[in-house]
Amino acid sequence: MTGLSRVLMIAAAIGMGTRMACADTLFVSDERDNTVTVLDGTSLKIVKTIPVGRRPRGIVITPDFKEVLVCAGDDNRIDVIDTGTLAVTRSLNPGPDPETLGLSPSGNTVYIANEDDSMLSMLDRVSGKLIGRIAVGIEPEGVAINADETMAVVVSESSSMAHFFDPRTQKLIANVLVDTRPRVVEFTPDQRHVWVASEVGGTVAVINSASKAVERKIAFDISGVRSEFIQPEGIRFVPATDTVFVALGRANHVAVVGLQDYQVRGYIEVGRRVWQIGLSRDAKTLYAVNGLTNDVSVIDVPTRRVRQTIAVGKLPWGIAVAP
Amino acid sequence: MRCCALLAAAAVALMAAVAVHAEDAAEASQPPTATLVYLSREAPRDPRSSLTEPVVTEYGWLGARFGVSELNANGRFLGKHFELLKIVVSSQEDIRSRVHRVLNAHPALMVADLAPADLLAVADLNEAKGSVIVDARTSDDALRGSQCRNSVFHVLPSWEMRANALTDFLVRKGWGRWLLLNGSTADDLAYTNALRGAARAAGAIIVSEASLPASDAASSLTQAQVDTRLESLTRTAAPYDVVLVTDFAGAVGERVMFNTAFSRLVAGTQGLRAIAWDPQFHDFAARGFEYRFIRFAAREMSERDYGNWLAVSALGEAVLRGGVTEPAGVRAFLRSSRFSVAAFKGEGLTFRSTDQQLRQPILLFGPKVLLRLAPADTQRETAGAAGGGHCNLAAASAG
Numbered sequence: 194m195t196g197l198s199r200v201l202m203i204a205a206a207i208g209m210g211t212r213m214a215c216a217d218t219l220f221v222s223d224e225r226d227n228t229v230t231v232l233d234g235t236s237l238k239i240v241k242t243i244p245v246g247r248r249p250r251g252i253v254i255t256p257d258f259k260e261v262l263v264c265a266g267d268d269n270r271i272d273v274i275d276t277g278t279l280a281v282t283r284s285l286n287p288g289p290d291p292e293t294l295g296l297s298p299s300g301n302t303v304y305i306a307n308e309d310d311s312m313l314s315m316l317d318r319v320s321g322k323l324i325g326r327i328a329v330g331i332e333p334e335g336v337a338i339n340a341d342e343t344m345a346v347v348v349s350e351s352s353s354m355a356h357f358f359d360p361r362t363q364k365l366i367a368n369v370l371v372d373t374r375p376r377v378v379e380f381t382p383d384q385r386h387v388w389v390a391s392e393v394g395g396t397v398a399v400i401n402s403a404s405k406a407v408e409r410k411i412a413f414d415i416s417g418v419r420s421e422f423i424q425p426e427g428i429r430f431v432p433a434t435d436t437v438f439v440a441l442g443r444a445n446h447v448a449v450v451g452l453q454d455y456q457v458r459g460y461i462e463v464g465r466r467v468w469q470i471g472l473s474r475d476a477k478t479l480y481a482v483n484g485l486t487n488d489v490s491v492i493d494v495p496t497r498r499v500r501q502t503i504a505v506g507k508l509p510w511g512i513a514v515a516p
Numbered sequence: 517m518r519c520c521a522l523l524a525a526a527a528v529a530l531m532a533a534v535a536v537h538a539e540d541a542a543e544a545s546q547p548p549t550a551t552l553v554y555l556s557r558e559a560p561r562d563p564r565s566s567l568t569e570p571v572v573t574e575y576g577w578l579g580a581r582f583g584v585s586e587l588n589a590n591g592r593f594l595g596k597h598f599e600l601l602k603i604v605v606s607s608q609e610d611i612r613s614r615v616h617r618v619l620n621a622h623p624a625l626m627v628a629d630l631a632p633a634d635l636l637a638v639a640d641l642n643e644a645k646g647s648v649i650v651d652a653r654t655s656d657d658a659l660r661g662s663q664c665r666n667s668v669f670h671v672l673p674s675w676e677m678r679a680n681a682l683t684d685f686l687v688r689k690g691w692g693r694w695l696l697l698n699g700s701t702a703d704d705l706a707y708t709n710a711l712r713g714a715a716r717a718a719g720a721i722i723v724s725e726a727s728l729p730a731s732d733a734a735s736s737l738t739q740a741q742v743d744t745r746l747e748s749l750t751r752t753a754a755p756y757d758v759v760l761v762t763d764f765a766g767a768v769g770e771r772v773m774f775n776t777a778f779s780r781l782v783a784g785t786q787g788l789r790a791i792a793w794d795p796q797f798h799d800f801a802a803r804g805f806e807y808r809f810i811r812f813a814a815r816e817m818s819e820r821d822y823g824n825w826l827a828v829s830a831l832g833e834a835v836l837r838g839g840v841t842e843p844a845g846v847r848a849f850l851r852s853s854r855f856s857v858a859a860f861k862g863e864g865l866t867f868r869s870t871d872q873q874l875r876q877p878i879l880l881f882g883p884k885v886l887l888r889l890a891p892a893d894t895q896r897e898t899a900g901a902a903g904g905g906h907c908n909l910a911a912a913s914a915g
Contacts, residue, residue, distance in 0.1 A: 308804055311589065331589055332804060350801065352590040353837075353858075368593035370837060373858040374801075393858040421863035421892070443862070 217473045218276065218515040219480060220261045221489060222249040223506025229263055230505040231279055234473060234514075237491060237503050241279045245272045251293025254513040255318070256300040261513050262318075264291040266308065271316075276515050285321040288314045293511070295336030295345070302360065306333035306347055313347045315360065325363040329356045335377040339384050344402065346387050348375035355389050355398075357405060367405040371398040377469075379428045381452065390425035390439060397425050397439055399455065411439075411455050418444045427469040431476050431494060438479055440467040447481050447490075449497060461497050463490035471512035482509045548599035549591065550841045552831055553618065554580050554824075555638060556604045556629040557611065570815065576629035576653060577602065578813040579821030583828025585812060587836070596836060600627075600828075612637050615644065623647040623843040627827045628668075629820070632656040632702075639665045648843045648850070652827035653820055655703075657710060660871045662905030667843075669850060669872045671826040672819070675710035678790035681878040681890035682760075682783055683714035691757035691781065692718075695750060696725040697772065699763035699785075707762045707785070723754040731767040742768060743775045751777035760784040787882075790890070793822035794881050799889075802860040826874070830857045863892070871907040 217234030227249060231241045246265020254261050254276070261274040264287070271285040271294065285303065287294070292308040302324065303316045311331050315324040330352025338345040338360065345360050353373050357366040372394020379388050380402070389398045399409040413423045424442030430452065431437070437450040446460040447467060464483025467490070471480040478500075479492040487509060491501045556576060584600045591597050603618055605611045611634050623646035628635050632654050638644055644667060651659065651670045659665075660674050673681075686692065694715065698708040715722055729737055729745040737745070746768075750759060759776055761784040763769025773782040781787060795806055795816035809817045809825075817825075830850060834840055838849035849855055851872070856864030861877045868875055880888040 309807060330593060331586055331808070332801065351586065351805075351858075352593065354590070354593055356593070365593075370594065373856065373864055393856075393862075393864045395864070424862075 216516075217478075219471065219489070220252060220254070220263075220274065220276075220513045220515070221482060221505045221509050222252045222263050222511045223508060224248055224250055224484075224510045225508035226506035227265075228506045229261070229274060230509070232489070232503060232505070234478070237501055239503075239505070242506065243274060243279060243281065245274075245281060246270050246284070250510045251291070251306075252511040252513045253294055253296045254515055255296065256298065258515045261515070262294060262296065262303060263511075264294055264305070266290050266292050271303070271305070283321075285316055285318075286323075287316060288312065288323075288326070293334055293336065295338055295347075297338045297342050297360070298340050299342065302338075302342075304336040304338060304345060304347070304360075306336055308332055308334070311349070313356075313358075315363070327356075327358055327363055327365065329365075330354045330368070335375070335379075335390075337378045337380050337387060339380050339402070346378045346380075346389075348378045348389055350374045350376060350392075353391070353394070355387065355400060369398075369400055369405050369407060371400075371407065372396045372410070377426055377428055379430065382430050382432060388428050388437070390428055392424040392426060392442060395420060395423045395425065397428070397450075409455050411450060411457070413439075413441060413444070413448055413457060413460075415441075415444055415446055415460050418446070426467070427482075429470050429472050429479065431472065434476070436494075438470055438472075440470045440481060442466055442468065445483075447479070447492070459497060461490075461492055461499065463492070463499060464488050464502065468509070469511040471514045473514060474516040480512055480514070482512050484508050484510060549596040550625060550831070550835045551599045551601055552580075552584065552828060553601045553603060553624045553626045554629065555611070555615065555626055555634075557609075557631070557634055558604060558607050560607075572815060572818060574813075575818055576820045576824045577604075578815075579809075579817065579824030580627050580629065580652070580828050582809055582812045582821070583825040583832070586808075586825075587828065587832040590832075590836060594836060598832065598835070612641055616641060619643045619647070625831050625841075625843060625846060626650065627652050627824060627831070629653050629824055632659055632663075635659065635668070636663060636665075639668050646843055648831070648846045650827035650830060652824040656706060658905060660873050661907050664871050664907035664909060666909055667847070669827075669830070669867055669874070671830060671874045672792050672823045673790075673876060673878055674873060675707045676713065677873075677876075677878060679707070679710035679714035680717075681880060682788065682790040683711070683718045683720055684890065685788075685880055685888060686758055686783065687718045687720055692720040693754075693756040693758075694720055694722050695752060695756040695759045695780075696722050697728050697749060697759060697761050697763075698725070699728050699761075699765065699769065700730065701764060703764050704762040704785075707764075711760055711762070711784070723756045724752045728761070728763055728768045728772075739771075743771060746772055746775040747777050750775070750780070756780065758783055759787075761786050788887065789881050791819055791879050791881050792876065793817060793819045794879060794886075796884050797860075797879060797881070797886055799886065800860050800862040805860050826857065826859055829859070830855075830874070833857050861892075862889075865892070870909065872909070 219232040221230045229243045246268035248267040249263045251264040272281045275282045287305040288307045290309040291305045295304040305314045313327045330349025332350035336347045355369045372391035374393040375391045377390040397411040422443040427440040429438045435452045439448045449458045463481045464486035466484040467481045468484045481490040489503045587598045626649045649668045655675045726749045758781045761769045769786045834846040834849040875892045878890040
């Protein structure tokens, strides 16, 4: 073995070691397969396919990364996956038809949109006990909770509203009309705004968390794509940067948007009907879940290039990322 | 000072329109923000093609009521409330005098669950001229063509739109030679006419045409005789690919498949259908929507229910989002670029300005599943090819 090749081998080993150290594990909910596909963030190979309840959609990970919670809407339950053993260890009873869920930053409270019931349920994550239920608009979906857990927002698809409420009093604070069929809501990193993605309206509304006024609507325009296909869904803020990614559903692109100036800086072509998106823990990789091509696009954040596409289960919906 | 206070009050009111605090939300006991007038006419029950088929009542009306219940579920968060005023005339009654009395010279927001003749009679009333009438039921091409009216908006696809969607599919498959078998109702004949127009435009050939044998109470034919007659009608000298049937009642139309002389596909009102709604449709959150309707109405949603729900929803958009309740303002909003209605078709739907027809993807549906979704953008923007004539809303401004 030459000195050079030895050096290269050592370098490769170090390189691998570095990648291993920051390797993520991805959990993708497969709505039609009733499974969660577990992928290794380094090899991008399937580690395990975990059977869960029927019609899994909303999926989140706890702040300590020890549990993944997935909504099994057609079985009226939330399955809890242990990220160490990669098995379902228990289930929570969230009320009828849980479509998606949010988790308080502390990880203590689970917020569930009961789609068929026009209700938002709050559960204690550890005990599974019901803390409260709030009547909201028709077809509630995305939920977001602010950092100090004093304010939460749920959007209702059919009512086209963002409902702000106080989790401590469980009372609605304000109901804000947005463009049609809002599906996803996220607080900005500074907590001063919430971004609401409206699927059929084709826009992202930027709502001031204090005044509840819609300050801005971000629209998208991709040459060669019918405007009706531009259906904003998943939103991800890249920490400590000015970059926001917005999945655009049947437009088959992810938009890159400025956090401060709201300007669309570009579009990344991905698979068909891109739904939720997830960020690696080092914020260098974006994972886009493509519902109709049954795969995940792996995007390099700095270059905005699709590095690889990985096949997962059928009708993949959401994603949670563990370090 | 006083002026400033007024301005401040106006600003507060404006803010309230953007974000209404839940505690301030109006309850149902308060006067309605808007009253929608539902118009229909009593009709004999539809004949069923099978004795086991459930008897469906309150077609249309339950769709409209469901629409208003959903609007009120949304409105309670915004301090707005809708009322639905039901006017159903008896089979022989003159609808004009009833509507005349109810409107009492005031233009209104109307949901017309009416056949074409009644719809035109209402639209041509003097007081209805400033009204907004949303046609929740017809597919009539003439109402969207030579008989169009400024006050009338159409939510269900026209015969022409349905025929074009079906024809595009069949021609693309290479099934361009048709045998046309028509029923006897006005709808059967109008749809047949639209299919002829679509065939001409797309280069499909109608090799033969015939009327379906009657099977109503007046008919003396036995079921076996109907089947024999169908076999002889479909034994043509010229070859064809598809039998296109128009029989909305379905008693004979449902028997065409498997009674043909040759093994041929069936499309039209049976077999492959071009429709706006089917209870088995579940894409774009339609499943949850259908489920909510079943919980509300204790039965499945018919296309007529869907049309009425859609008519109410379009008017609701104008009131909740456009902030208008006066008919003139509602009409302007429905025609503006600010309007679109989400109708479980995967995209916001808008009205075509030329004839006030809602553009929409059309479902090409088999007996149980969605086969294709004919995109809205392939709909021909120049209406009238099917024989409905051309609509000129500017010339029809009196209407």
